[in-house]
Amino acid sequence: MFLAGLGWAAILSAFVNILQLTVPLYMLQVHDRVLNSQSIDTLVMLSIAAAGALALYGTLEFIRTQSFQVIGGRLLRQLNLPVLEASIRASVKDGSAKAAQGLRDLMDLRTFMTSPAMAAPLEALWSPIFLVTLFFLHPIYGIVGFLAVIVIIAGNVATDLLTRNLLKEANKAQVDSVALVAADLRHAEAIEAMGMLPALSRRWRAAQLHAVALAEAGNSRAKAVSTITRTLRFGIQVLVLAIGAVLVINRAASPGAMIAASILMGRLLLPFDSVIDNWRSWVNASAGWRRLRDLLEENATARETMTKSSTEGDLVVDRVVYAVPGQDLPILKGVSFSVSPGEVLGIVGPSAAGKSTLARLLVGIVRATAGGVYLDGHNVFLWERSSFGAVVGYLPQQISLLEGTIRDNIARMGESDPRAVIEAARTADVHEMIGRLPLGYDTPIGDGKLTLSGGQRQRIGLARALYGRPRLIVLDEPNASLDAAGETALMRAIRAAKADGAIVVLIAHRPSIMEIADKLLVLEGGRVAQFGPRTDVVAALTPGRGRAAAEAGAGR
Numbered sequence: 001m002f003l004a005g006l007g008w009a010a011i012l013s014a015f016v017n018i019l020q021l022t023v024p025l026y027m028l029q030v031h032d033r034v035l036n037s038q039s040i041d042t043l044v045m046l047s048i049a050a051a052g053a054l055a056l057y058g059t060l061e062f063i064r065t066q067s068f069q070v071i072g073g074r075l076l077r078q079l080n081l082p083v084l085e086a087s088i089r090a091s092v093k094d095g096s097a098k099a100a101q102g103l104r105d106l107m108d109l110r111t112f113m114t115s116p117a118m119a120a121p122l123e124a125l126w127s128p129i130f131l132v133t134l135f136f137l138h139p140i141y142g143i144v145g146f147l148a149v150i151v152i153i154a155g156n157v158a159t160d161l162l163t164r165n166l167l168k169e170a171n172k173a174q175v176d177s178v179a180l181v182a183a184d185l186r187h188a189e190a191i192e193a194m195g196m197l198p199a200l201s202r203r204w205r206a207a208q209l210h211a212v213a214l215a216e217a218g219n220s221r222a223k224a225v226s227t228i229t230r231t232l233r234f235g236i237q238v239l240v241l242a243i244g245a246v247l248v249i250n251r252a253a254s255p256g257a258m259i260a261a262s263i264l265m266g267r268l269l270l271p272f273d274s275v276i277d278n279w280r281s282w283v284n285a286s287a288g289w290r291r292l293r294d295l296l297e298e299n300a301t302a303r304e305t306m307t308k309s310s311t312e313g314d315l316v317v318d319r320v321v322y323a324v325p326g327q328d329l330p331i332l333k334g335v336s337f338s339v340s341p342g343e344v345l346g347i348v349g350p351s352a353a354g355k356s357t358l359a360r361l362l363v364g365i366v367r368a369t370a371g372g373v374y375l376d377g378h379n380v381f382l383w384e385r386s387s388f389g390a391v392v393g394y395l396p397q398q399i400s401l402l403e404g405t406i407r408d409n410i411a412r413m414g415e416s417d418p419r420a421v422i423e424a425a426r427t428a429d430v431h432e433m434i435g436r437l438p439l440g441y442d443t444p445i446g447d448g449k450l451t452l453s454g455g456q457r458q459r460i461g462l463a464r465a466l467y468g469r470p471r472l473i474v475l476d477e478p479n480a481s482l483d484a485a486g487e488t489a490l491m492r493a494i495r496a497a498k499a500d501g502a503i504v505v506l507i508a509h510r511p512s513i514m515e516i517a518d519k520l521l522v523l524e525g526g527r528v529a530q531f532g533p534r535t536d537v538v539a540a541l542t543p544g545r546g547r548a549a550a551e552a553g554a555g556r
């Protein structure tokens with residue numbers, strides 16, 4: 001599709017280039033015909049023809065500019081959703097600051113596609129038109145033009161050899177320094193409170209200065225070559241005039257041809273010069289394009305397209321091994337268990353045992369390296385995402401409320417059904433608290449807006465997890481910021497979900513809420529140390545092995 005668009009722009013460029021011959025040809029005719037014949041009629045005819053050709057040139061040039069806009073717009077429309085999806089998957093793996101680069105790259109690429117840098121190679125493609133015209137004016141002009149093109153192309157090659165690696169490095173350093181600052185800025189409060197700014201600003205400064213130094217070095221080299229080639233281009237134009245003068249003196253060519261040849265030579269070499277001038281944009285655009293391609297390839301996930309909006313069966317975790325891509329040591333080492341609808345599973349274990357990782361696998365955010373997680377017999381990772389979202393509620397350890405109103409957040413940013421929003425808020429016991437906010441359910445939250453307390457966020461996060469009465473509810477430390485009243489409300493919500501036939505998976509450090517669990521799973525070092533009915537696991541844990549885990553989570 002882009003190739004078709006580019007092909008269209010290239011064809012337009014051919015006509016634009018031909019029409020650019022209007023002025024030199026007009027000059028040639030005025031000099032050679034009008035001045036010789038002294039005919040005003042000829043001048044008028046020539047001027048009318050030139051005006052028509054220039055009007056056509058302007059129109060085609062405008063259409064060509066528009067076609068670049070269309071190509072850039074199409075690129076954006078076609079890629080923004082895949083890039084957004086890939087960025088979200090990448091941020092699960094690599095953190096959000098780096099993943100956001102994908103969207104920046106896409107915007108930069110669109111800007112590049114609509115910039116004059118894009119037109120230069122297409123114009124250079126049609127340079128033979130000018131070359132042939134020069135040959136027609138006089139073979140010597142043609143030969144000089146041909147040699148001049150070779151010299152300028154050599155300038156292009158030299159620029160590439162001298163600057164490509166440097167500019168690529170500069171671009172990467174720039175991207176890394178932006179990602180570094182973006183990642184640190186998320187922790188602004190800690191930075192401000194603990195006086196980390198001077199140390200961090202040294203780090204940021206060092207990263208940015210490194211990027212700037214590389215860019216300056218690359219630019220200086222590119223500018224040096226471009227100054228040489230530009231000087232050569234002017235020199236060649238002077239040379240053409242000198243040759244023209246000799247040809248005129250020897251009556252081998254007309255004065256009009258001499259001036260036309262000089263203008264044509266400038267037109268012939270201009271696109272090649274422009275490629276050198278815009279070299280940095282080209283290198284940056286190709287680096288951005290490569291990053292986008294890698295982002296899309298590395299995060300391409302074939303998922304089912306068929307929607308399944310209901311589920312009745314068990315949650316089965318079958319010999320799941322999970323290792324972070326690129327790391328040898330797995331975090332989860334063969335975890336198996338199952339939970340039935342209407343059951344609450346409590347997962348406990350010491351820090352870094354792999355509980356949150358297991359939660360991510362249960363809700364299909366990451367793919368098991370071996371084995372699989374199945375809900376109602378279907379692999380949760382492969383499940384079509386929007387229909388999976390409708391049957392799942394997830395409260396991550398770090399509650400991430402999004403920019404929008406409370407109502408948007410509870411309704412998961414979609415078209416909200418007010419009754420379902422209020423039902424979820426009531427179940428999470430947050431309805432009255434929302435009623436006391438400045439605009440109730442319509443209160444905006446997010447950057448620079450209302451700041452909610454940790455407990456409020458957790459309870460709104462819980463309401464979001466419960467919205468639409470999902471069949472599988474995974475709560476990762478849902479009571480971490482809750483007071484006693486909040487914890488009681490949480491227990492009530494879990495009981496209601498259980499009575500509704502949902503599968504509830506509850507990860508917690510504080511033992512108090514584990515009373516509600518039907519089954520307990522003790523995770524230690526990525527393995528299942530204990531799994532079974534809560535009473536059996538607690539009994540097995542109390543005297544011997546796994547005591548640490550019991551104390552960390554389940555011990556009562």
Ligand SMILES: Nc1ncnc2c1ncn2[C@@H]1O[C@H](COP(=O)(O)OP(=O)(O)OP(=O)(O)O)[C@@H](O)[C@H]1O
Nearest residue numbers: 092093324331349350351352353354355356357358
């Ligand atoms: N994306 C990742 N890349 C590398 N290592 C990771 C990643 N995610 C988790 N880990 C590692 O896996 C281990 C388990 O982490 P996880 O967050 O699952 O533990 P946890 O049991 O939930 O701990 P806690 O109770 O402290 O929240 C940790 O050692 C952690 O460093």
